Amino acid sequence: MATPALEALHFVLTREGLLDVAGKTLFLRAQPDAWVVELAARLRCVQPWKPMATVLEDAGLRTERLLLPGSGLHDSAWLLPNRQRESMLADVAAAHEALRPGGWLLVSLHQDWGARGLERQLQTLGVPMQCFSKHHCRVALLRKQEGEPWDAGVLERWSRAGAMQRMLQGRFWSVPGLFCWDAVDRGSALLAEHLPHNLRGDVADLGAGWGFLSDQVLRHCPDIDSLDCHEADAHALECLRRNLGLVMTPMRPRLIWSDVTAGVGRGRYDVVVSNPPFHEGRDADPTLGLRFIGAAATALRAGGHLWLVANRQLPYEAALEELFARSRCVAQRDGFKVLHAEAPRVIHAGRGGRGRR
């Protein structure tokens, strides 16, 4: 189903007669709908979020995960920003760079995600802008005109603020828009404190983010054979690549652009660590964590271990009891709990992995 931001974008494109003149169009953080599919031949869809990229591809829209610098000039650019301020402004700067002179930029954002604040920022570009209200969203329309330049200093500041950068005293790379992008999450820190250092075998980090937990596993668990970092956000994978490359280890972790809720295989890991997400889009969704637990139970070999951290009020215990032979709460602090579950009850048909029942 189309989101309000996509519907509002379509409304303005149609009302202003911009669909017919859109030409070669860059669609940043693209989403699918029937009218989008009809334009497939002249659209370039960019979508870093794997679950949405899969929906786009399934609808027949070829999709790139990241917009690489210098990837050509476009007649139009449409943007459905995420809700993080630096990230949305960096996307505007990237869209401006990708436009040819005379090209149109449309940005559609839900009002609950700070659409008015975004408009105030866009005004600082010093060029005319039209704004429309529809479906609880605001759509801003700007044109890149010869002789009417957008403020280069502002654009440069936005690009820099939203780019990948060092944080935590230079120890890690991260990028605005990721979960807890400029700090170590307190829940993840609690899990790291309680992770045994004698983990062995094949390990997966589900929802690896910029890599704090994976880094901890690599540094403190010398007996592991492999580490797979599954993450839905392509920007996070770029940070993971740098962060894990800084750890001295003979083993090269695999970085996998995944939708964990669609499963990460059967019986292939000895250990799963995870700080699962509990938000999808605009809304809190406790079932997301449950789907991560289900994916972990399926992906673990017989006798395998799941180490999980969650907000204390999230109801994961019943699922762990159902899916694993043994489970317990290992620690609680600051509103978080660390849960350990062992020996998934899932029976895998066919070829078994190491240590199977």
Ligand SMILES: C[S@@+](CC[C@H](N)C(=O)[O-])C[C@H]1O[C@@H](n2cnc3c(N)ncnc32)[C@H](O)[C@@H]1O
């Ligand atoms: C709570 S954060 C934990 C991040 C990191 N492991 C840490 O400890 O800081 C959850 C992570 O899961 C990712 N995520 C959310 N939905 C996902 C999905 N369906 N598949 C894979 N990763 C997902 C998010 O992008 C986010 O990085």
